[in-house]
Amino acid sequence: MKFTNLTRRIEIGANSYYLEAGGHRLVLDSGMHPKFQGDEALPNLNALSGRRLDAIIISHSHQDHIGTLPVLMLRQPKARVFMTDATAAIGSVLLHNSVNVMTRQREETGLTLYPLFIHRGVDRAAELWQSCALRQTYTLSGERVPADSNETTFEFFDAGHVLGSTGVLLRTEGRTLFYTGDVNFDDQTIAQSAMFPEEKIDILMMECTRGDTPVPPTWSRAGEEKRFSQSLLEAFERGGCVLIPVFALGKTQEVLAMLHKLRREKTLDFPIYIGGLSSKISEIYDRRAQLGRRQLPRLQLLDELRPFVLNAETIHDAQTRPGRVYALSSGMMTPKTLSNIFAQRVVDQARHSIFFVGYADPESPAGILRNARPDEQVTLDADGSLQRVRCHIEQFQFSAHASRESLIAFAERLSPKKVLLVHGDPLAVEWMRARLATDLPNSEIVVPTPGMELEL
Numbered sequence: 001m002k003f004t005n006l007t008r009r010i011e012i013g014a015n016s017y018y019l020e021a022g023g024h025r026l027v028l029d030s031g032m033h034p035k036f037q038g039d040e041a042l043p044n045l046n047a048l049s050g051r052r053l054d055a056i057i058i059s060h061s062h063q064d065h066i067g068t069l070p071v072l073m074l075r076q077p078k079a080r081v082f083m084t085d086a087t088a089a090i091g092s093v094l095l096h097n098s099v100n101v102m103t104r105q106r107e108e109t110g111l112t113l114y115p116l117f118i119h120r121g122v123d124r125a126a127e128l129w130q131s132c133a134l135r136q137t138y139t140l141s142g143e144r145v146p147a148d149s150n151e152t153t154f155e156f157f158d159a160g161h162v163l164g165s166t167g168v169l170l171r172t173e174g175r176t177l178f179y180t181g182d183v184n185f186d187d188q189t190i191a192q193s194a195m196f197p198e199e200k201i202d203i204l205m206m207e208c209t210r211g212d213t214p215v216p217p218t219w220s221r222a223g224e225e226k227r228f229s230q231s232l233l234e235a236f237e238r239g240g241c242v243l244i245p246v247f248a249l250g251k252t253q254e255v256l257a258m259l260h261k262l263r264r265e266k267t268l269d270f271p272i273y274i275g276g277l278s279s280k281i282s283e284i285y286d287r288r289a290q291l292g293r294r295q296l297p298r299l300q301l302l303d304e305l306r307p308f309v310l311n312a313e314t315i316h317d318a319q320t321r322p323g324r325v326y327a328l329s330s331g332m333m334t335p336k337t338l339s340n341i342f343a344q345r346v347v348d349q350a351r352h353s354i355f356f357v358g359y360a361d362p363e364s365p366a367g368i369l370r371n372a373r374p375d376e377q378v379t380l381d382a383d384g385s386l387q388r389v390r391c392h393i394e395q396f397q398f399s400a401h402a403s404r405e406s407l408i409a410f411a412e413r414l415s416p417k418k419v420l421l422v423h424g425d426p427l428a429v430e431w432m433r434a435r436l437a438t439d440l441p442n443s444e445i446v447v448p449t450p451g452m453e454l455e456l
């Protein structure tokens with residue numbers, strides 16, 4: 001079995017991994033880098049040159065896993081593309097939105113490479129996707145077969161991260177490889193914890209997003225929710241609004257569900273604003289509420305919470321109204337996104353608040369702001385001005401990713417012959433490597449060097 005890490009660096013980056021096994025060639029995930037533009041935003045697809053793929057398997061529809069799929073499909077017209085039904089529904093919405101974002105970026109920066117694909121390209125690509133059910137075995141040509149088939153097969157497992165998210169089990173050459181994708185082993189407000197295989201796995205390929213963040217010993221989700229509602233109350237008492245930068249997929253719906261619980265418990269009731277993309281994805285959550293494993297299956301987010309919807313035009317006139325929550329994407333407050341534009345109106349006003357509820361790259365505007373000291377000067381957009389941080393900033397731990405402790409526990413339970421550590425920044429990956437090297441002395445722990453072919 002041959003393996004090449006197609007990310008450009010050891011980082012969270014643009015996920016994509018090449019595998020050659022059982023006479024087949026396939027790629028797991030085809031992400032877009034959240035921080036870079038142009039070629040740098042793509043996985044290292046040149047490493048595939050001259051190789052014809054049989055299959056592309058997508059773990060879930062976050063931008064860093066599906067964002068460049070239309071580009072890869074154009075280069076690999078013969079490859080079959082597999083994902084869950086929910087991932088397909090969300091992926092198409094997300095990629096259409098990405099066309100709009102890239103078109104705007106081209107206008108602003110003159111980047112002639114952009115957009116990397118157009119709306120018609122997304123529609124054409126989406127027509128070719130094959131939706132696969134969880135816990136069913138498929139061949140790489142998309143046929144359902146028994147799990148003990150001699151062919152090279154794959155099977156999706158619920159990853160508990162966002163709607164449609166999966167881990168992927170490959171069976172080939174009498175061996176098994178399991179890719180966790182992005183996973184959560186704990187329940188969230190909507191998503192239920194992952195249901196991963198407990199069978200013998202030879203090679204485990206594991207995400208490391210939270211590898212450098214220990215969970216405080218006193219942390220509990222219920223306790224964190226309580227602190228969150230108390231902080232909202234205090235923020236409103238200060239006479240300001242609360243901005244919560246969130247990913248359009250996953251974190252928006254989790255925050256809406258949490259706010260619904262506060263309303264139901266009559267703790268707090270207030271108007272909520274979300275972005276257009278978040279609203280479209282929430283619609284998909286609502287449509288599919290009763291279809292899979294989740295909590296609060298009867299909750300219809302848009303009907304119950306009736307959020308006001310802001311978009312790329314209306315955000316420019318949106319007021320910072322006191323007593324309101326603005327749960328806007330992007331989660332990293334990338335320049336020109338709703339959360340970034342709105343944050344510039346909030347950041348130097350002492351009565352307003354920004355609550356961080358999930359992961360943000362430390363170099364992203366959200367990362368910079370969450371680490372800023374009071375009164376420090378920050379620039380949230382290179383085209384904007386320096387601003388003094390006067391608003392109230394708070395952080396909450398509602399990650400959609402597994403804690404490093406639960407990842408280690410999972411790896412120890414499976415005790416695979418090899419562990420490949422991916423999807424983490426260098427410090428995170430190194431912590432995981434060192435810990436697993438001690439805890440699993442009989443396993444080979446590998447951090448795959450980007451672009452280097454490995455024999456597994």
Ligand SMILES: [Zn+2]
Nearest residue numbers: 060062161182
């Ligand atoms: Zn994800």
Ligand SMILES: [Zn+2]
Nearest residue numbers: 062064065182
């Ligand atoms: Zn990810």
